[in-house]
Amino acid sequence: MVATTLKQIRSWVVAIAILANISGAFVLLALVFVMNVDVVSRNLFNAPFRGVVEVVIFSMALIVFLQLPDVVRTGRLTRSDGFLSLLRHTAPRAGHALGRILDGIACIFMGMIVWTVWPEFTDAFESCYFFVAPEFGPPKSGNLWVDFKVALGRCDYFGTPGILTAPWWPVRLAIAFGCALAAIILFFKTVLGDENITPAHPVEAAE
Amino acid sequence: MSPVEIGMLSVGAIVVLVYLGLYIPVALGLVSFISIWIISGKSILAFNFLKIAVGDGVTEYEFATIPLFTLMGLLVSKAGLGRDIYDVMNSAFRRVLAGIGMATVGANAVFAAITGSSIASASVFTKISVPEMLRFNYNKRFAVGVVAGSSVLGMIIPPSAMLIIYSFVAEQSVGHMFLAGIIPGLILTAAYIAAIFLMARLWPGFIGEDVRADESAALHTGEMVSKAWPVVSLIFLVLGGIYTGWLTPVEAGAAGATLALIVAVSRRSLSWQGFWSTLVETGHITAAILLLITMASFYSRMLGFAGLPNQLDMLLQTWDLSFFQIMLIYVLLMLVLGTLLDTASIILIVVPLFITLIEGMGLSMIWFGIVTVIGAEIGLLTPPLGISCFVIKSTLNDPNISLKDVFLGALPFAFIMLMVLILLIKYPVLSTVLIN
Numbered sequence: 001m002v003a004t005t006l007k008q009i010r011s012w013v014v015a016i017a018i019l020a021n022i023s024g025a026f027v028l029l030a031l032v033f034v035m036n037v038d039v040v041s042r043n044l045f046n047a048p049f050r051g052v053v054e055v056v057i058f059s060m061a062l063i064v065f066l067q068l069p070d071v072v073r074t075g076r077l078t079r080s081d082g083f084l085s086l087l088r089h090t091a092p093r094a095g096h097a098l099g100r101i102l103d104g105i106a107c108i109f110m111g112m113i114v115w116t117v118w119p120e121f122t123d124a125f126e127s128c129y130f131f132v133a134p135e136f137g138p139p140k141s142g143n144l145w146v147d148f149k150v151a152l153g154r155c156d157y158f159g160t161p162g163i164l165t166a167p168w169w170p171v172r173l174a175i176a177f178g179c180a181l182a183a184i185i186l187f188f189k190t191v192l193g194d195e196n197i198t199p200a201h202p203v204e205a206a207e
Numbered sequence: 208m209s210p211v212e213i214g215m216l217s218v219g220a221i222v223v224l225v226y227l228g229l230y231i232p233v234a235l236g237l238v239s240f241i242s243i244w245i246i247s248g249k250s251i252l253a254f255n256f257l258k259i260a261v262g263d264g265v266t267e268y269e270f271a272t273i274p275l276f277t278l279m280g281l282l283v284s285k286a287g288l289g290r291d292i293y294d295v296m297n298s299a300f301r302r303v304l305a306g307i308g309m310a311t312v313g314a315n316a317v318f319a320a321i322t323g324s325s326i327a328s329a330s331v332f333t334k335i336s337v338p339e340m341l342r343f344n345y346n347k348r349f350a351v352g353v354v355a356g357s358s359v360l361g362m363i364i365p366p367s368a369m370l371i372i373y374s375f376v377a378e379q380s381v382g383h384m385f386l387a388g389i390i391p392g393l394i395l396t397a398a399y400i401a402a403i404f405l406m407a408r409l410w411p412g413f414i415g416e417d418v419r420a421d422e423s424a425a426l427h428t429g430e431m432v433s434k435a436w437p438v439v440s441l442i443f444l445v446l447g448g449i450y451t452g453w454l455t456p457v458e459a460g461a462a463g464a465t466l467a468l469i470v471a472v473s474r475r476s477l478s479w480q481g482f483w484s485t486l487v488e489t490g491h492i493t494a495a496i497l498l499l500i501t502m503a504s505f506y507s508r509m510l511g512f513a514g515l516p517n518q519l520d521m522l523l524q525t526w527d528l529s530f531f532q533i534m535l536i537y538v539l540l541m542l543v544l545g546t547l548l549d550t551a552s553i554i555l556i557v558v559p560l561f562i563t564l565i566e567g568m569g570l571s572m573i574w575f576g577i578v579t580v581i582g583a584e585i586g587l588l589t590p591p592l593g594i595s596c597f598v599i600k601s602t603l604n605d606p607n608i609s610l611k612d613v614f615l616g617a618l619p620f621a622f623i624m625l626m627v628l629i630l631l632i633k634y635p636v637l638s639t640v641l642i643n
Contacts, residue, residue: 025486028274028493035275035461039454056271056457063274064265064497067490071498076491077230078499080549082592084228098228106233112240116258158266175261 003192010188017069017181024066031059051164058158061171065178072182075194077106096193104190110183114176121172128155128167210246214513217242221506221556222547231552232502236260239502239509246513256508264501268457269374269381274493275460276366279467280322281485283441286471289331291434292317297339298426305407305414307343308353309400311336315357316396319364321441321463323371325587329358329595333602345415347608351599352616357399358595359584359624362550363577364392366445366460368496369584372551373576375500376507376558381456382449386641387573389446391581394637395627402623413619437470450641499551507559516563523564530568534632537561538582545586549594553583573642574635581628588621590614 035056038049071077084102088095128151155167208216217238224234236257244253283289296313300306314336315328322328332354340350362369365385374384407414426434445463448454454462471477477485510516523533544553558579565575587595596613631637 021487021490024490024494025483028278028486028490031271032275032278032461032464035271035458036465039458039462043453053268056268057266060267060270060274060497061265063490064494067494068498070487071491071494074491076495078232078495078551079228079230080225080547080552080592081228083226102227102229105237106230109233109237109240112254113236113257113261116254117261120258120262172262179261 006188006192010192013181013184013188014073017073017185020066020178020181021070024063024070027059027062027066031056031063034059051159054159054164054166058166058171062174065174068178069181069185072106072185099194100190103186103194107183107186107190110179110186113179114183117172117176117179121169121176124156124167124169124172128152128169208245210513211515211518213242213246214510214515214518217509217513218515218556218560222544225552226547231555232498235499235502235506235555239506242509243512256505256512260501260505260508264504265497267375270497270500271457272366272371272381272460273368273496274489275457275464276323276368276371277492278485278489279366279441279445279460279464280324280327281488282464282467282471282477283318283321284327284331285481285485286437286467286474286476288321288438288470289314289318289328290335292438293332293335294426295431295434298431301425303404305345305403305418307336307340307345308349308403308407308414311340311353312357312360312396312399312403315354315360316364316392317438317442319360319362319367319392320446321366321438321467322361323366323368325358325361325584325595326598328361329354329598330602332358333599337599337603340415343419344417346413348612348616349414350616351596351603351608351613352618352620353399353403355588355593355595355599355613355617356620356623357396358599359587359620360392360396362584362587363388363395363581365389365449366456366463367580369550369554369580370576372496372500373554373558373580376503376555377562377572377576379572379576383573383642384576385446385449385456387577387638388580389641390637391577391627391631394630395581395624398623398627399620402619406619437466441466441470496551499555503555503559506555510559516560519560520564520567533564533568534578537578538628538632541579541582542585542589545583545589546592548586549592550580550583550587553586554579557583571635571639574631574638577638578628578632581624581631585621585624585628588614588617588624593617 034049034052038052042048084095084099087098130148130151152167155169157165157167158171159165221234221238224238225231240253240257243256244250247253293310293314296310296317297307300310300313303309311332315332318328318331333351336354337350340353341347361367365388367385367388370384370388371381373379374381403414407418411418441463444466445454445459448459448462449456468477468482528536541553541557544557548556561575562572565572587593590596593614596610596617600608600610600613
């Protein structure tokens, strides 16, 4: 009973991970496109695309943390599993038990990351004063769209003012979201066992 | 316990946990977290280190080289450029004794200049060259050994994932590391080809007793050009762009990926589905490598906090070791670790320990990177964790060729790598001459 409920929940989590993964792939495509626009326009039209460095950094954070849950799900997180796959082969029970323990440790570690980066997101988000009156600057006008744009200008930002700035909170949110989803998937791997046992080539992912 | 003792214990703990099969970023991060907690006695400090490592870990412009060059490499493999390079090389070497072996090495060297992965090289050339060599009566051990040995070139000749990883750990420019890899890569290529030339005459038992030459006609000039132009233009664009300073490494990666995409599409070797799976694959590899780098930076901060690199520096100074002795210890350490860990982990674990020492001795960090990458790569060819050999064995899927055959076949090539490594240690100028 509990197991079926858990499996049902897992299938939803997996769907979210795949969705996040697809979004990450689109960000990657956009990154390649933007870089090429910059190279071409700089060389042919002598008009560099200002702020490309900021765009690159922003999209890297999105690519990594949107795709992290799916990396965990498919068992592509870098590991050296020579010993583990040997154990799974010679003593399957011990091998699978060790695999679950290691996934449990990884789950706890991901949970710790979420614990420590979540306040970073809330701080960055609250710096915009989306919903409450700001401490300085013009008060809320009542027009939602105008207020939203003004609020975006208040956010903690990264980048260079005058060239390109972007609010921090979407990146912070992506980090917290990616690590949280990864922790949940690792939790299911610990409790229900691993659905995707990888073949014996540990660093394929890294190389 | 003193901080240094805790630091040393943590390095040992990481090696053990990674060997047991814990995810490498988790092992690096968790052990570093616990060590900082124990050393400082405060959990808040450990959490802050972790927060900084994760939050700021990916915000670096040059990190974008990883997805871009990965994408380029995957597209190039999908476009079947490996086969074309092999055909051109084979045509060039076809009259020479043991020519297919030399062609495999040459094709690997060229393929390495458009991909950054030994794994890609190993799987592509296992499918192309091994059946060819077996058809012409080559010894099976030589056939797989030459593919394993030359697959290592993928990691030395730029663009290379390992050079990128080193450049982040040691805070060197990716562009400089790429340029530094060119000459050592060519030396290793030449050493392999020379060794095959000699072995064919002095040790025919290894190559194959009655190797037949390929009697087929040479390629026409037209065929040569049509097979070679995509590869040549990719190399010209990427390495030429970086060398002349026209493109940053990130831009070179983007331009290279686009050109590879154009080539793949124009040859109709890429479906929408294939393109999509390539994008997803690239994202997976990027996320895995960047999490690894993020946690490695956390680990290296922990080491600094424990004061371990300084202690190691002082310890080796009190022993009054010569340059040669220190390098001997370093290479031996990497060879030993190479039997336990994969290349990326070795670089991430060992380099932060030695940076202070090497900088203190006034040695070039670029040269040290080349030495490190080649030293760690020897482990790709040696048992029990020779990843290249595993890939060849599983790609081949031939019951007549055992994993032992692959390892024994690769052994002479691992030895040649070691000789080249000694040469590069002795003459640092070989690695640094192209920079400036």
